[in-house]
Amino acid sequence: MTFKHLFSPLKIGKVEVRNRISFQPHLTNFAVDCLPTERHMHYWGERARGGVGLIITEEMSVHPTDRAYEKLVEVFHPEVIPHFRRIADRVHEFEARIFAQLNHNGQQCDGTISRLPVWAPSPVPDVLFRETPKEMEPEDIEEVARYFGRCAVHVREGGFDGVELQFGHSSLARQFLSPLTNFRTDEFGGSLENRMRAPLMFIEAVRRAVGDDYTVGIRLCADEMIPGGLDLAQVQEIARRFEATGLIDFMDLSIATFYNLYLVEGSMHTPLGYTVPLAAGIRESVKLPVFCTGRINDPVMAEKVLAAGQADMIGMCRALICDPFLPKKAEEGRMEEIRYCVADNQGCIGRMGVNKLLGCIQNPAVGLEARWGEGSLRPAAVKKRVMVVGGGPAGMWAAKMAALRGHRVDLYERGDELGGQVLIAMKGAGRDEFGVIARNEKAQLDRLGVTVHLGVEVTEAMVLEQAPDAVIVATGSVPKAHPVAGADGPAVFNVWQVLEGEAEVGQSVCLIDYDGHHRATSTAEHLADRGVEVHIITSSLFVGAELGPLQDLYLTRQRLLQKGVTFTPDIAVMEVTGEAGDKRVKGFNVYSNEWGEWGPYDSLVLAMGQEVDDRLYKALKGKVKELHRIGDCVAPRKVDMAIWEGHKVGREI
Amino acid sequence: MTANGLSVVVLLREVLDPRPPVRLAGGGVMVREPGPRRLVNPADLEALEEAMLLAEGRGARVTAVAVGPGRRLEDGLRLALAMGAHRAVRVDGPGLWEGDAVARARVLARVVEILSPSLVLAGARLLDRGDDPAPALAAAGLGLPCCTPVVSARVGDGEATATRKADRGARDVVALPLPCVLLMEGGAREPRYPDLDAVLAALGAPVETWGLPELGLPERAVGEHAALLRPERLVHPRPDPTPVPTPDPDAPAFERIRTLLSGGIRARAGRVHEGSAGEVVEGLLRILEEEGLLQGAAP
Numbered sequence: 001m002t003f004k005h006l007f008s009p010l011k012i013g014k015v016e017v018r019n020r021i022s023f024q025p026h027l028t029n030f031a032v033d034c035l036p037t038e039r040h041m042h043y044w045g046e047r048a049r050g051g052v053g054l055i056i057t058e059e060m061s062v063h064p065t066d067r068a069y070e071k072l073v074e075v076f077h078p079e080v081i082p083h084f085r086r087i088a089d090r091v092h093e094f095e096a097r098i099f100a101q102l103n104h105n106g107q108q109c110d111g112t113i114s115r116l117p118v119w120a121p122s123p124v125p126d127v128l129f130r131e132t133p134k135e136m137e138p139e140d141i142e143e144v145a146r147y148f149g150r151c152a153v154h155v156r157e158g159g160f161d162g163v164e165l166q167f168g169h170s171s172l173a174r175q176f177l178s179p180l181t182n183f184r185t186d187e188f189g190g191s192l193e194n195r196m197r198a199p200l201m202f203i204e205a206v207r208r209a210v211g212d213d214y215t216v217g218i219r220l221c222a223d224e225m226i227p228g229g230l231d232l233a234q235v236q237e238i239a240r241r242f243e244a245t246g247l248i249d250f251m252d253l254s255i256a257t258f259y260n261l262y263l264v265e266g267s268m269h270t271p272l273g274y275t276v277p278l279a280a281g282i283r284e285s286v287k288l289p290v291f292c293t294g295r296i297n298d299p300v301m302a303e304k305v306l307a308a309g310q311a312d313m314i315g316m317c318r319a320l321i322c323d324p325f326l327p328k329k330a331e332e333g334r335m336e337e338i339r340y341c342v343a344d345n346q347g348c349i350g351r352m353g354v355n356k357l358l359g360c361i362q363n364p365a366v367g368l369e370a371r372w373g374e375g376s377l378r379p380a381a382v383k384k385r386v387m388v389v390g391g392g393p394a395g396m397w398a399a400k401m402a403a404l405r406g407h408r409v410d411l412y413e414r415g416d417e418l419g420g421q422v423l424i425a426m427k428g429a430g431r432d433e434f435g436v437i438a439r440n441e442k443a444q445l446d447r448l449g450v451t452v453h454l455g456v457e458v459t460e461a462m463v464l465e466q467a468p469d470a471v472i473v474a475t476g477s478v479p480k481a482h483p484v485a486g487a488d489g490p491a492v493f494n495v496w497q498v499l500e501g502e503a504e505v506g507q508s509v510c511l512i513d514y515d516g517h518h519r520a521t522s523t524a525e526h527l528a529d530r531g532v533e534v535h536i537i538t539s540s541l542f543v544g545a546e547l548g549p550l551q552d553l554y555l556t557r558q559r560l561l562q563k564g565v566t567f568t569p570d571i572a573v574m575e576v577t578g579e580a581g582d583k584r585v586k587g588f589n590v591y592s593n594e595w596g597e598w599g600p601y602d603s604l605v606l607a608m609g610q611e612v613d614d615r616l617y618k619a620l621k622g623k624v625k626e627l628h629r630i631g632d633c634v635a636p637r638k639v640d641m642a643i644w645e646g647h648k649v650g651r652e653i
Numbered sequence: 654m655t656a657n658g659l660s661v662v663v664l665l666r667e668v669l670d671p672r673p674p675v676r677l678a679g680g681g682v683m684v685r686e687p688g689p690r691r692l693v694n695p696a697d698l699e700a701l702e703e704a705m706l707l708a709e710g711r712g713a714r715v716t717a718v719a720v721g722p723g724r725r726l727e728d729g730l731r732l733a734l735a736m737g738a739h740r741a742v743r744v745d746g747p748g749l750w751e752g753d754a755v756a757r758a759r760v761l762a763r764v765v766e767i768l769s770p771s772l773v774l775a776g777a778r779l780l781d782r783g784d785d786p787a788p789a790l791a792a793a794g795l796g797l798p799c800c801t802p803v804v805s806a807r808v809g810d811g812e813a814t815a816t817r818k819a820d821r822g823a824r825d826v827v828a829l830p831l832p833c834v835l836l837m838e839g840g841a842r843e844p845r846y847p848d849l850d851a852v853l854a855a856l857g858a859p860v861e862t863w864g865l866p867e868l869g870l871p872e873r874a875v876g877e878h879a880a881l882l883r884p885e886r887l888v889h890p891r892p893d894p895t896p897v898p899t900p901d902p903d904a905p906a907f908e909r910i911r912t913l914l915s916g917g918i919r920a921r922a923g924r925v926h927e928g929s930a931g932e933v934v935e936g937l938l939r940i941l942e943e944e945g946l947l948q949g950a951a952p
């Protein structure tokens with residue numbers, strides 16, 4: 001397949017971008033002392049090398065009152081310039097272009113970090129940060145405009161190719177534009193003309209500061225998707241008016257607000273390309289190049305959107321966090337080598353709000369490109385015969401990395417397909433895309449000539465007989481056999497049995513959720529989809545306690561409610577009793593200490609934890625030349641750690 | 654066309670049972686064997702059922718022709734005989750089926766030429782690969798009219814009338830002069846279940862095997878030599894994303910979000926008919942007839 005549109009160049013303002021793929025702005029938490037770092041340079045450099053046309057940096061702060069996160073770059077300090085230069089040089093080395101995203105987050109900010117009052121058009125707190133802001137005085141607005149201008153100069157001096165002003169889902173500018181957050185009665189509020197006044201001042205200040213021969217654009221929120229907020233029709237008008245000033249060169253788009261953040265980084269439960277109609281709507285109203293972003297994670301879809309005239313530029317954020325080389329692979333027709341993002345949100349956005357460094361469950365090298373980036377893999381000095389036991393994500397990654405380094409690798413899996421628990425996880429309601437994690441790697445194993453033995457249960461005797469140079473045990477974990485008293489009684493099942501279709505659950509089920517993650521909720525939904533009446537009991541404050549940072553909580557709860565699932569939180573379950581058809585759950589409220597009994601249910605489903613399957617490891621310990629243990633069989637965790645450890649051992653063995 | 658009335662040829666093709674997962678081998682150019690279950694394409698068996706109904710009604714003579722490599726298809730032919738087919742022919746030979754649809758169409762065309770039936774029937778789609786252009790290409794090569802996907806067919810004197818599926822549940826009714834090729838939509842009929850006597854009788858019945866000599870085709874005219882396209886690589890397809898519909902800007906935010914998240918799949922709205930039991934039954938029959946789903950019922 002050739003991508004005629006995707007790989008045609010585009011003139012954006014004064015710069016020519018070599019193709020239609022833009023690495024969209026996203027926080028990284030890589031900044032140190034509010035300055036860009038080497039980590040940033042290698043991170044963006046890797047994407048430039050991977051063939052992306054344009055890079056837009058993470059949002060960077062233009063003013064001291066804007067500290068939404070601990071680790072932001074503050075562009076108003078001139079110290080950023082030499083750092084920017086190093087970054088720009090690296091990106092230009094690979095013929096990519098780079099814009100800086102400049103932002104003031106307004107009310108979507110944390111004054112306890114900046115130790116300053118939060119600034120906003122009106123004193124209404126943001127739903128997430130919940131801090132009542134100071135209503136900006138006209139001189140505050142002028143000050144922010146001045147700072148925008150100053151920062152843009154720093155960006156230009158730093159050798160970047162352009163600036164993007166964040167007027168999108170999290171920005172002071174949007175708060176001025178939107179009737180949701182702007183209740184002013186002066187010349188900055190009321191009519192659309194007035195509401196556009198402050199954002200226009202920001203644009204004018206930037207244009208004045210950088211001159212006419214520099215590229216400036218905005219990222220506009222195409223639809224706030226909240227009652228009383230901006231909708232597409234209003235934003236079309238706003239877009240037309242911004243364009244009419246002649247001061248901007250492109251229109252990047254985002255969607256939603258912090259009321260509905262789950263729409264900003266749509267998880268696998270949102271359709272691919274879910275914002276395409278909005279981009280198409282804006283593109284109808286303006287002539288400037290329009291960007292479309294949101295779950296466009298593969299070049300085929302990107303090409304279709306461009307060919308259909310729905311956008312001029314395709315924004316890919318997570319797709320390139322996951323595989324920096326997606327553009328190059330697509331251009332060279334190496335489609336089956338692309339590692340597709342699955343929108344689980346665990347490794348990237350899931351780590352941002354909690355102050356961890358950006359990562360990706362499928363790409364251990366994120367943020368560590370200097371050490372683990374392209375070209376860092378060295379052939380093994382001694383070529384070994386490596387035996388990998390267990391075809392889950394840990395085993396597959398270990399096998400892949402070892403094979404890449406020239407080892408002779410045999411991968412053993414007792415099941416008849418590679419993937420391990422991923423194959424079970426993908427059977428949960430709406431979790432099909434999780435299976436792509438395994439699919440991505442299968443293709444690589446084929447390509448690298450790893451010998452895969454399916455349907456073979458590896459025993460101690462087998463290993464000793466084959467006497468490989470190194471053994472990597474990745475035998476995974478299984479549901480806890482006896483997580484609670486009575487678990488061995490009749491009609492008590494675990495999540496695996498339900499998802500594998502091995503459980504006769506009857507018509508009413510109580511699911512005990514000690515997981516807080518998709519393991520529990522996607523199983524509950526799976527049952528509800530089949531007409532089963534489901535009640536969930538959890539010891540947490542609410543069901544799906546781990547899903548918030550992944551932007552999956554809202555829609556999961558919505559779907560469960562729509563499907564008639566009911567919840568009891570706060571309960572520590574101590575015993576399950578009764579016969580099939582008359583199952584009961586006994587426990588106490590962890591806050592009030594009151595005991596209670598729930599039931600009767602036809603059956604019970606337990607999501608109450610995993611235990612390691614380390615039998616092979618223990619049997620082999622001390623008996624083979626070189627023994628490694630990785631993934632869930634070390635301690636039951638999640639895919640990110642399985643892949644991390646598989647990657648690491650494959651590199652080091 | 655045979656002198657004493659209608660003759661029908663039904664093509665039987667083998668497909669992979671898509672339920673057990675398929676594994677690739679040889680660096681992705683082959684499907685790994687053994688393991689996958691194979692069966693006669695269900696839509697082809699339905700076409701055979703249609704042929705048997707014609708045979709019963711019009712005294713047609715039915716020839717089942719197995720097209721595709723391997724002896725396994727002989728089981729399919731014996732099933733066809735048990736279901737009532739009069740003659741069974743297996744067409745196979747070294748490399749005969751290794752080419753693309755164009756190459757396979759050439760062989761099919763030759764088979765039809767030799768048997769010169771009034772009607773050729775086959776399933777419109779293969780259970781595993783979906784479309785098979787070969788029967789339609791063969792029809793084109795022979796200059797025969799071809800109709801697909803056919804939900805029901807009637808055969809009159811020198812003419813067939815086929816009801817074919819069109820967009821959005823609509824139906825076209827097409828008249829074709831005989832001889833012609835009809836590719837039958839699956840799911841419209843249930844192939845008959847042969848009784849034990851018939852199965853036992855079929856076990857001993859003759860199955861003809863035709864190779865290149867019987868077909869009278871030179872080796873260079875078939876298989877890989879005749880193919881225009883060569884497979885480079887087989888990969889599992891990525892699921893196709895469903896397009897997202899544009900939300901109505903006047904709708905409330907909750908509805909706009911719902912539209913964006915719907916991914917475009919909406920169940921077709923049903924119609925509700927009310928009335929007495931008799932009226933409802935009559936209404937239902939009328940709909941079934943309009944949709945071309947009823948056959949053999951009194952008008």
Ligand SMILES: Cc1cc2nc3c(=O)[nH]c(=O)nc-3n(C[C@H](O)[C@H](O)[C@H](O)COP(=O)(O)OP(=O)(O)OC[C@H]3O[C@@H](n4cnc5c(N)ncnc54)[C@H](O)[C@@H]3O)c2cc1C
Binds near residue numbers: 389390420474637
């Ligand atoms: C329903 C469900 C939902 C989940 N959802 C998520 C999620 O949303 N996000 C997330 O990050 N994680 C999730 N997980 C957890 C995740 O799947 C696991 O953490 C991960 O698969 C662990 O990988 P692994 O390779 O270490 O082990 P496993 O995936 O357990 O693989 C081990 C493999 O080894 C094989 N094996 C064992 N012993 C032998 C032997 N002797 N010989 C040959 N083969 C052997 C097993 O058959 C198995 O295939 C979920 C798990 C489940 C069950």
Ligand SMILES: Cc1cc2nc3c(=O)[nH]c(=O)nc-3n(C[C@H](O)[C@H](O)[C@H](O)COP(=O)(O)O)c2cc1C
Binds near residue numbers: 025294
């Ligand atoms: C970790 C992370 C951080 C983000 N931070 C920003 C940001 O600082 N500014 C911004 O405009 N968008 C931000 N976004 C939104 C992305 O630019 C993009 O719109 C979104 O991820 C959807 O695109 P995708 O499906 O290609 O990932 C962020 C996204 C992620 C995943």
Ligand code: SF4
Binds near residue numbers: 321340342363
């Ligand atoms: S962590 Fe998941 S959602 Fe985030 S980039 Fe990686 S694969 Fe995509």
